[in-house]
Amino acid sequence: MSRLPRYTFWSLQFRKLHSSHIATLSFPSSFSTSTPRSPATPPIHVGLTEYAGRGVFASRRISAGELIHTAQPIVSHPSLSSLHTVCYFCLRKLPSSAPSLEAPQTVSFCSTQCEQQSKASQNRLANKSTSRASIVCKDGMGLKYPLLVKRLACQVISGVVSSDVLDILQPEISSSDRISKMKKEFALLKSTFEDSDFGSEQMPFLTEEWYAGVLARIRINAFRIELAIGSYEDLLSLAAASVEAEAAVGNAVYVLPSLYNHDCDPNVNIVWIENVDAKVKALRDIEEGEELRICYIDASMDYKARETILYEGFGFHCNCLRCESKD
Ligand SMILES: [Zn+2]
Numbered sequence: 536m537s538r539l540p541r542y543t544f545w546s547l548q549f550r551k552l553h554s555s556h557i558a559t560l561s562f563p564s565s566f567s568t569s570t571p572r573s574p575a576t577p578p579i580h581v582g583l584t585e586y587a588g589r590g591v592f593a594s595r596r597i598s599a600g601e602l603i604h605t606a607q608p609i610v611s612h613p614s615l616s617s618l619h620t621v622c623y624f625c626l627r628k629l630p631s632s633a634p635s636l637e638a639p640q641t642v643s644f645c646s647t648q649c650e651q652q653s654k655a656s657q658n659r660l661a662n663k664s665t666s667r668a669s670i671v672c673k674d675g676m677g678l679k680y681p682l683l684v685k686r687l688a689c690q691v692i693s694g695v696v697s698s699d700v701l702d703i704l705q706p707e708i709s710s711s712d713r714i715s716k717m718k719k720e721f722a723l724l725k726s727t728f729e730d731s732d733f734g735s736e737q738m739p740f741l742t743e744e745w746y747a748g749v750l751a752r753i754r755i756n757a758f759r760i761e762l763a764i765g766s767y768e769d770l771l772s773l774a775a776a777s778v779e780a781e782a783a784v785g786n787a788v789y790v791l792p793s794l795y796n797h798d799c800d801p802n803v804n805i806v807w808i809e810n811v812d813a814k815v816k817a818l819r820d821i822e823e824g825e826e827l828r829i830c831y832i833d834a835s836m837d838y839k840a841r842e843t844i845l846y847e848g849f850g851f852h853c854n855c856l857r858c859e860s861k862d
């Protein structure tokens with residue numbers, strides 16, 4: 536698969552999505568207004584497209600380089616290799632000179648605010664997860680996503696989010712192979728929770744069905760977070776689809792960024808500048824009513840390669856203008 540973030544897509548089978556479902560999107564919770572350049576009300580709305588279910592549209596004219604909105608994740612987790620170099624909560628890079636006075640299995644935070652927010656979700660598992668997660672991941676079961684599932688479960692238990700928070704996202708259609716692997720993962724996760732202080736009455740939602748549903752959504756909606764190299768201003772004003780980025784520091788799941796459809800010649804893209812907050816910016820001038828699309832893959836690939844990756848990785852055939860002309 537590509538190095539690029541994996542984005543969701545909305546296939547034809549979801550075309551008839553009930554419109555009331557869309558109304559459940561809570562925009563204010565998805566946006567940060569703390570960045571001065573971020574508009575108070577993002578100039579976008581979610582609507583139905585004629586070809587692929589939901590999509591994101593411009594509510595007014597948007598200029599090239601404009602920061603359209605910032606989205607905070609529902610759930611995120613550092614990659615295991617970044618566990619001690621980034622903030623456990625926001626994935627911001629920690630100062631490398633800071634000596635770690637903590638035990639090696641203890642996670643670190645960039646600020647007391649992040650630490651408090653993380654504790655607000657009463658993430659008692661967080662401090663235990665590291666060693667356990669490492670062991671679990673070393674056994675070759677590819678438990679990359681269960682870290683996100685586990686963190687989500689902690690957030691549900693603490694009441695930060697509801698257990699159906701990801702239901703709005705499209706799930707992957709799981710193969711039977713995947714399902715049997717998933718059952719093993721679920722058993723591991725369940726036993727991790729049982730070993731912790733949590734009683735089963737605190738986690739009635741934690742069923743195999745819940746796990747499968749969450750994992751199927753995370754699998755195609757998780758973004759790989761690669762922090763961009765460069766100044767904030769440069770990155771926002773640069774009308775370029777690709778930005779130089781460091782290796783992935785973690786994974787995160789968002790609501791709104793997952794509603795953007797794909798185009799091999801996108802008019803917006805998503806960048807991560809200092810932390811896990813996803814910044815969506817315009818790559819060119821966009822007219823009011825125009826659909827905003829991101830590119831799920833490396834746009835520099837040729838038609839044949841893009842067609843293969845989009846079908847195998849995301850399950851659809853692209854009908855964008857570039858693909859129609861076999862460019
Ligand atoms: Zn932080």
Ligand SMILES: [Zn+2]
Pocket residue numbers: 798799800853854855856857858859
């Ligand atoms: Zn295309």
